[in-house]
Amino acid sequence: MDVPFLSLRDVNARHADELKAAVARVIDAGWYILGDELAAFEDEFAAYCGVRHAVGTGNGLDALSLVLRAWREMGELVDGDEVIVPANTFIASFLAISENGLRPVPVEPDPVTFNIDPARIESAIGPRTRVIMPVHLYGQLADMGAIAEIAGRRGLLILEDAAQAHGARLGGTRAGAFGHAAGFSFFPAKNLGALGDGGAVVTDDDQLATYVAALRNYGSEVKYDHPMRGINSRLDEIQAAMLRVKLRYLDADTARRRAIASAYREGIRHPGIVLPSAANESAHAWHLFVVRSRWRDALQQHLGTMGVQTQVHYPVPPHRQHAYAELAGMALPVTEQLHEEVLSLPISPVLTDAQVAHVIAACSACAEAA
Incomplete structure (x- = not known):
């Protein structure tokens, strides 16, 4: 018997009619970037995660990077500040840090859970530490109670790397709602996967959400007015429409x-x-x-x-x-x-x-x- 590691064809075939209808809806609407489908998905995903805001991005790496970029614009971070990150993670967690002029500080995992070991975080905190970035590796929540206690006591920001943890929850709180912000990936192989690349930032911080939304769109809230140096990282309408279908399942x-x-x-x-x-x-x-x-x-x-x-x-x-x-x-x-x-x-x-x-x-x- 053959057992494929992951058949995306079979995963998506279950919802083929709904996915095709979603794509047709976007084609017929004639609006393909920053439209009604994205706005609807952002509302639905924010509600699912239990936060006030979701901001769709081009991919999961950009979601993490844009949060750190927004915190720089807001004056929370400057060049050379340090971000505590699990040593045991995919390289994207590190890349989001270093591309913002920040320094990753790797911390060893708990060998049982594979996630960052809260007992080791304290000793890694230095005078330039500003952020803890726990990664919910393989889909298991990091020990957010212990991490939140450390962050609160030391005045640190928490950015959850929730790229693999869609739907994980503890009590009434889902992945993405434990920290100040979180980054999700909708890469096709994820538990909630698009049929292309995609990501999202989720947060309860109104100001942060506004900054991220502008930064993903060339640093602009109003067309041709660019108060910040942003990037182009927008979850497109077709991917948003398909994610709306798959979120229901x-x-x-x-x-x-x-x-x-x-x-x-x-x-x-x-x-x-x-x-x-x-x-x-x-x-x-x-x-x-x-x-x-x-x-x-x-x-x-x-x-x-x-x-x-x-x-x-x-x-x-x-x-x-x-x-x-x-x-x-x-x-x-x-x-x-x-x-x-x-x-x-x-x-x-x-x-x-x-x-x-x-x-x-x-x-x-x-x-x-x-």
């Missing part, structure tokens, strides 16, 4: 992801495979199901021979990338070990029960990782 898709994750965690029994932890099921949207193994490469090869496609998220941490050569000397052993051991198993709302059972059997039968 997000909670059901998340429930299916949680059911698959539960089946994996109950069914995979192998001494060489460490299963992911979820302290609170509702706080995990299961964008990825990431196991650990000292024999990761052998496990991946075995699963491939069994027809199970897997991926590594991520093979090289940001501080080991050439783009951040200045950080290469940092001692981040937990991060580096994770990047040598992690392997992502298939998890998507279109996996069948038979495919899930096949993944479980294939993992449990792996002699190479014993």
Whole structure:
């Protein structure tokens, strides 16, 4: 049996008629940028996240970057200020910081949750620290209670990187509503994915939302009047219309992801495979199901021979990338070990029960990782 890591064709085929109707609606309207579909999606996504504002952007990296850019324009940040960020993350989290003239300060993760370790944040705070950027990695909420306590006590801003955490929640609060602002990605493979690139900033801060909305549109609120040096990063009408369709199914898709994750965690029994932890099921949207193994490469090869496609998220941490050569000397052993051991198993709302059972059997039968 073949189990694809992710079939976007199958994911979107479930809503093909609605998606085609949404595109036709935009074509017929004749307005393709900053129109009614985007305004409607921004209202709907803000309501979903439980915040006052959502501002659509061209992609998830721009969403993070525009928040930091807006805080610079508002006088909250200046060149050389520091942003605490998880060492264990995709490089986009770092890029948003450095492209704004700020300095990323990597902090090791909790090896159980993969998320930034709040116990290590305090010692990383220095005189130039201004922001904490927790990443809800793989869809699991970071420890926002502990992070908010530190930020409040030290007078720091919180920018959530929620690119993988659509729908994760703790109590009545969803990802994106814990900090001063959050950045989401709607890359096609995300839990809420467009059929192209897209992103959004969400916030309760009226002033911040106004600045971000202007900065994404060449620094302009009024046509041909540019008080700031902005960029062009606007979620287009067609993507907004399709996201409006898919948002209606997000909670059901998340429930299916949680059911698959539960089946994996109950069914995979192998001494060489460490299963992911979820302290609170509702706080995990299961964008990825990431196991650990000292024999990761052998496990991946075995699963491939069994027809199970897997991926590594991520093979090289940001501080080991050439783009951040200045950080290469940092001692981040937990991060580096994770990047040598992690392997992502298939998890998507279109996996069948038979495919899930096949993944479980294939993992449990792996002699190479014993």
